[in-house]
Amino acid sequence: MKRHDLSKTKITLFEQCPKRLWLSVRRRDLIKIDAATQARFDTGHAVGNLACDLVEDGVMVTMDEGVQGALQQTSNLIAAADLPIFEGTFQHEGVLVRVDIMWPDRKDGWHVAEVKSTASRKDYHIADLATQVWVMEGAGIKIASAFIRHINTKFVYARERDYLGFLTDRRSDEELRPIADDRLAVVLDARQTLHGDEPDIAPGPHCDEPFGCDFKEYCYRGIKQAEWPNSLLPRTGKKIAAAYQVKGVEELTEIPAGELKNPAHETIRIATVSAEPFHDPELAGKLTADWVSPRIYLDFETINPAIPRWIGTRPFQQIPFQFSAHIEDTSGAIEHREYLSLEDADPRRAFAEALLDAVPPKGAIITYNARFERSRLNELAARFGDLSEALKGLASRVVDLEPVARQCWYHRDQKGSWSIKYVLPTIPGISGYDDLDIQDGMEAQRAYFEALKEPIGSSRRDEIAQSLRDYCAKDTFAMVELLRHLTNESAGGVAEN
Ligand code: SF4
Numbered sequence: 001m002k003r004h005d006l007s008k009t010k011i012t013l014f015e016q017c018p019k020r021l022w023l024s025v026r027r028r029d030l031i032k033i034d035a036a037t038q039a040r041f042d043t044g045h046a047v048g049n050l051a052c053d054l055v056e057d058g059v060m061v062t063m064d065e066g067v068q069g070a071l072q073q074t075s076n077l078i079a080a081a082d083l084p085i086f087e088g089t090f091q092h093e094g095v096l097v098r099v100d101i102m103w104p105d106r107k108d109g110w111h112v113a114e115v116k117s118t119a120s121r122k123d124y125h126i127a128d129l130a131t132q133v134w135v136m137e138g139a140g141i142k143i144a145s146a147f148i149r150h151i152n153t154k155f156v157y158a159r160e161r162d163y164l165g166f167l168t169d170r171r172s173d174e175e176l177r178p179i180a181d182d183r184l185a186v187v188l189d190a191r192q193t194l195h196g197d198e199p200d201i202a203p204g205p206h207c208d209e210p211f212g213c214d215f216k217e218y219c220y221r222g223i224k225q226a227e228w229p230n231s232l233l234p235r236t237g238k239k240i241a242a243a244y245q246v247k248g249v250e251e252l253t254e255i256p257a258g259e260l261k262n263p264a265h266e267t268i269r270i271a272t273v274s275a276e277p278f279h280d281p282e283l284a285g286k287l288t289a290d291w292v293s294p295r296i297y298l299d300f301e302t303i304n305p306a307i308p309r310w311i312g313t314r315p316f317q318q319i320p321f322q323f324s325a326h327i328e329d330t331s332g333a334i335e336h337r338e339y340l341s342l343e344d345a346d347p348r349r350a351f352a353e354a355l356l357d358a359v360p361p362k363g364a365i366i367t368y369n370a371r372f373e374r375s376r377l378n379e380l381a382a383r384f385g386d387l388s389e390a391l392k393g394l395a396s397r398v399v400d401l402e403p404v405a406r407q408c409w410y411h412r413d414q415k416g417s418w419s420i421k422y423v424l425p426t427i428p429g430i431s432g433y434d435d436l437d438i439q440d441g442m443e444a445q446r447a448y449f450e451a452l453k454e455p456i457g458s459s460r461r462d463e464i465a466q467s468l469r470d471y472c473a474k475d476t477f478a479m480v481e482l483l484r485h486l487t488n489e490s491a492g493g494v495a496e497n
Pocket of ligand 1: 016017018019020023201202203204206207208213214215216217219
């Protein structure tokens with residue numbers, strides 16, 4: 001049998017960008033897997049394993065005897081046609097695929113499911129499934145039906161170790177057919193690419209669709225990029241950038257004064273051209289005048305695992321495990337309170353109780369992107385009837401600093417973002433997040449899961465706990481500093497209730 005040189009994954013890479021396929025085979029030394037990508041892979045594997053656990057009597061095709069052994073084992077299982085098969089291995093036209101799950105139809109043929117750790121079916125999933133089906137049919141298998149099996153976000157984990165209903169099937173036979181019919185041409189093109197010289201393809205928007213490419217650093221080397229690209233303008237930036245690109249205008253600083261119709265865009269343009277930050281302390285004062293004292297600057301850290309971990313939770317549900325609160329009285333004196341759970345147990349009840357204990361009964365609760373904290377508070381209120389009224393009371397006091405920053409401050413180094421991580425370093429005399437071990441919410445989530453993994457020494461767990469505390473406290477103290485800066489307010493001097 002002809003040796004395979006392509007796989008489903010390689011064809012997916014080719015369809016994103018021929019150069020990506022070429023580099024992934026010929027320049028493996030350039031591949032860098034960052035922590036976020038690794039976390040995505042880990043989730044995919046965990047969901048794949050769970051998908052197998054949910055199918056009774058399935059037989060796993062192993063690679064213990066290499067590819068030939070897997071092909072032979074699959075062939076034997078197909079001949080018996082009596083049990084579901086995991087990782088069934090097929091080859092056709094030099095393309096090797098391993099099919100997540102297949103099971104025999106009562107009358108004839110096989111049903112096929114491609115498992116995905118996403119909340120819905122995506123277009124590129126159908127191309128993956130089409131490749132599987134094309135290879136299987138080429139290997140002589142009759143396909144009875146084909147599905148994308150993805151996570152069912154309505155699933156609620158109600159009993160220990162009972163994940164029945166966690167995945168849901170989306171039948172995709174019709175959608176995959178035109179793609180499968182075209183596979184041979186794609187395979188031949190991919191093979192030609194693989195055996196030729198490095199493709200001459202310039203990087204562009206395709207480098208992030210459907211996935212961020214591992215080779216961006218390599219492909220962008222030596223390419224001069226706009227320092228202040230038009231795409232940094234909020235909301236319609238990409239559209240504006242495309243329109244100006246046609247005219248050869250890549251830099252925001254090259255757009256003539258008055259051409260941008262959106263006043264917020266024009267503010268950004270002026271701040272970028274002049275290198276002078278935009279600052280409206282008067283408006284900031286007006287917008288926050290009724291944020292009564294004591295002011296409670298509050299931030300939550302959450303995890304949202306694809307596979308629910310605790311009873312009563314759903315896939316991807318945001319579960320708060322940590323908060324930081326800086327409480328500022330009228331004199332400007334500040335007290336810090338916090339909560340962190342690193343136990344492998346549902347943290348929500350203890351979190352809610354600690355929060356109610358920490359937050360004073362009156363005063364504005366200041367957050368950055370209020371919708372997030374307000375939603376978590378309302379979810380906790382819905383979960384714990386006896387705490388519901390008190391938690392809803394907190395939710396009703398939540399105010400949002402982000403739109404105030406958006407209307408009253410812009411420094412060109414923010415590059416179009418009002419994420420507090422971008423805003424903070426632009427404020428004179430205030431340090432950013434660079435010195436911290438954990439620098440964003442995704443890193444906080446990864447640290448949380450690392451702390452839960454066994455075996456982990458107590459010193460490493462303590463280290464993680466400290467890093468999480470430092471990070472969350474930074475987020476809330478950053479809000480204290482930001483509001484003072486926005487309003488030109490020194491410590492103290494806030495309105496009294
Ligand atoms: S960075 Fe872009 S151009 Fe380079 S290989 Fe990846 S997708 Fe292709």
